[in-house]
Amino acid sequence: MSHHIIIxxxxxxxxxWKDLWRYRELFYIxxxxxxxxxxxxxxxxVLWAIIRPLLTMIVFTFVFGRVAxxxxxxxxxxxxxxxxxxxxxxxxxxxxxxxxxxxxxNERLITKIYFPxxxxxxxxxxxxxxxxxxxxxxxxxxxxxxxxxxxxxxFLMPVFWILAFLASFGPGLYLxxxxxxxxxxxxxxxxxxxxxxxxxxVGYSSSQIPDKWKWLYSLNPMVGVIDAFRxxxxxxxxxxxxxxxxxxxxxxxxxxxxxxxxxxxxxxxxFADLI
Amino acid sequence: xxDLVIKAGGLSKRYFITHEAPAxxxxxxxxxxxxxxxxxxxxxxxxxxxxFWALKDVSFEINKGDSVGIIGRNGAGxxxxxxxxxxxxxxxxxxxxxxxxxxxxxxxxxxxxPELTGRENIFLNGAVLGMSRPEIKSKFDDIVEFSGxxxxxxxxxxxxxxxxxxxxxxxxxxxxxxxxLIVDEVLAVGDAEFQKKCLxxxxxxxxxxxxxxxxxxxxxxxxxxxCTKGILLQNGQLIQSGTMKxxxxxxxxxxxxxxTEERWKDEEAPGNTNARLMxxxxxxxxxxxxxxxxxxxxxxxxxxxxxxxxxxxxxDITYHLVDEKGVLVTVSSSAFCxxxxxxxxGKLNIKTSFPGNVLNEGTYTFSRILxxxxxxxxxxxxxxxxxxTVLPPPVSTxxxxxxxxxxxxxxxxxxxxxxxxxx
Numbered sequence: 001m002s003h004h005i006i007i008x009x010x011x012x013x014x015x016x017w018k019d020l021w022r023y024r025e026l027f028y029i030x031x032x033x034x035x036x037x038x039x040x041x042x043x044x045x046v047l048w049a050i051i052r053p054l055l056t057m058i059v060f061t062f063v064f065g066r067v068a069x070x071x072x073x074x075x076x077x078x079x080x081x082x083x084x085x086x087x088x089x090x091x092x093x094x095x096x097x098x099x100x101x102x103x104x105x106n107e108r109l110i111t112k113i114y115f116p117x118x119x120x121x122x123x124x125x126x127x128x129x130x131x132x133x134x135x136x137x138x139x140x141x142x143x144x145x146x147x148x149x150x151x152x153x154x155f156l157m158p159v160f161w162i163l164a165f166l167a168s169f170g171p172g173l174y175l176x177x178x179x180x181x182x183x184x185x186x187x188x189x190x191x192x193x194x195x196x197x198x199x200x201x202v203g204y205s206s207s208q209i210p211d212k213w214k215w216l217y218s219l220n221p222m223v224g225v226i227d228a229f230r231x232x233x234x235x236x237x238x239x240x241x242x243x244x245x246x247x248x249x250x251x252x253x254x255x256x257x258x259x260x261x262x263x264x265x266x267x268x269x270x271f272a273d274l275i
Numbered sequence: 276x277x278d279l280v281i282k283a284g285g286l287s288k289r290y291f292i293t294h295e296a297p298a299x300x301x302x303x304x305x306x307x308x309x310x311x312x313x314x315x316x317x318x319x320x321x322x323x324x325x326x327f328w329a330l331k332d333v334s335f336e337i338n339k340g341d342s343v344g345i346i347g348r349n350g351a352g353x354x355x356x357x358x359x360x361x362x363x364x365x366x367x368x369x370x371x372x373x374x375x376x377x378x379x380x381x382x383x384x385x386x387x388x389p390e391l392t393g394r395e396n397i398f399l400n401g402a403v404l405g406m407s408r409p410e411i412k413s414k415f416d417d418i419v420e421f422s423g424x425x426x427x428x429x430x431x432x433x434x435x436x437x438x439x440x441x442x443x444x445x446x447x448x449x450x451x452x453x454x455x456l457i458v459d460e461v462l463a464v465g466d467a468e469f470q471k472k473c474l475x476x477x478x479x480x481x482x483x484x485x486x487x488x489x490x491x492x493x494x495x496x497x498x499x500x501x502c503t504k505g506i507l508l509q510n511g512q513l514i515q516s517g518t519m520k521x522x523x524x525x526x527x528x529x530x531x532x533x534x535t536e537e538r539w540k541d542e543e544a545p546g547n548t549n550a551r552l553m554x555x556x557x558x559x560x561x562x563x564x565x566x567x568x569x570x571x572x573x574x575x576x577x578x579x580x581x582x583x584x585x586x587x588x589x590x591d592i593t594y595h596l597v598d599e600k601g602v603l604v605t606v607s608s609s610a611f612c613x614x615x616x617x618x619x620x621g622k623l624n625i626k627t628s629f630p631g632n633v634l635n636e637g638t639y640t641f642s643r644i645l646x647x648x649x650x651x652x653x654x655x656x657x658x659x660x661x662x663x664t665v666l667p668p669p670v671s672t673x674x675x676x677x678x679x680x681x682x683x684x685x686x687x688x689x690x691x692x693x694x695x696x697x698x
Contacts, residue, residue, distance in 0.1 A: 004373070
């Protein structure tokens, strides 16, 4: 017979990744469900995916550009500059909050059905990613409004979308696993999201960070991602890949992914008992 | 290739129960001090961790095409066993080998989302249960027809009546076609006719297509009809496995010792957040004794239920009475007797009596006691709560009686005998 399963305490399944592939439809169906449910009984529906980041952008442009008068390198209207940083940041913060609560929100599924648990937080990151792509369309509108021509690097954008995805996936998954056992994280995550906004180059440029603190600053994985987004969108913005700090961010992203998958798989089998 | 599809050896599952110490901190300061102590010390203050083995060293084998009934009282470990077999939780000790695709149905409508329409939920639920999209598409029309909710397919299921909701959920499950199907007591809810339809469908799958079915139920009659093999669990241990008949007999034999009175402490009372059963007692209607029942005097069932459901809904209590073979003697519900059926949360005292000169000698068990709201939703269920033995009358009252005849015994049925004219 094709399916042979052995269940034993502490056994790491050989065909875990194969199982994940077998259940791949669940990624789609759970993301579809979340999107479908989110905008049910709202009059504006999917428009909210555009309105939310747009409003934040307007507030940010005003606060950082007019009130705080912060400077950003490169030549582009301030709104576009802010938006280039805001897009990946919002994706990251949404992914973090949504995925960390995803397992608890799907308690009934976890206690009644088997499937690789990894699917649940990953599909909520996918959901946030779809929101992110919708918001990206606003950027295109801004280009037209400001009659702005982005640099050629914009064609590299999809590469950094993937990077943004991976950067959100790692910490998101790690916090998801911990949140099942220690609900304290429910209170820590909003704080991380708020605080993170200020230690990421969203409203300002990372070139304003003194060189001797650069390494510390780059431990925030979103620094590399946001810098790369700017480089693709803003004319004359510095190429982040020429600086070592980009690779620090990259290493942190990879480290978090490893840590998250390790931690998640270690705890996964007991989720049904813990939740 | 052997026909063995499931082989379990030495399965054990341990849970820890933490008892919180009674919260008698009067001030916020005490509370903080307590929390700090808990954080710093290795041993948690005021909290006890108690070990509890839900399963202990359970081993069995199941062959391809078997239909296996798993029986046992509340807390015997049936659900834990199913959870391990369906890979929802891992065992603490032991090993299971499974050959074949497993689908488990531990709950009806798992994954249903209230905001989504019936149509959307069929796809969602199907995918969650392990059906592929093309598979669901090809069965979609059959599922809809089976459920009989065509008209409401594009209505969010939160607007469904609970009966409709269950029918739709059952229908999706009925079209599952795994090699091994694991079913918990999901069929305990829903309307009886529809349940039969589902059971019939599963039976067909098992018999005609040689699939393996594992089935947990308290309905001994249904389980004996449906299953050929049985497993009996008690306190987490496997007591017997073999043919369903012999296992059911063993299970019932456990009840021939009557236990007519049960009482629980607050925190141990069985039930859920809606209701807990605090006490149950059955006694002789005439003498009030809790033993020595006889065929003549009838009995009274008395229950104390801590009812906590704050929603003001019509509440009915139903019991199932079975004899020692598991044959259903009768079902009785307060729904047919009482008119005012709304109750405030609190301790409900329930009494119902059963006439004398009906039951024959034998041992009878209240196999199920159900709390039903709005005549549809079972919000709590207790199984095999109390049982009692009816003794034969001291002196055999008529000539021609030879051992036990049938379940019921009515001595005063009218008879008419006339002599026909011989002209």
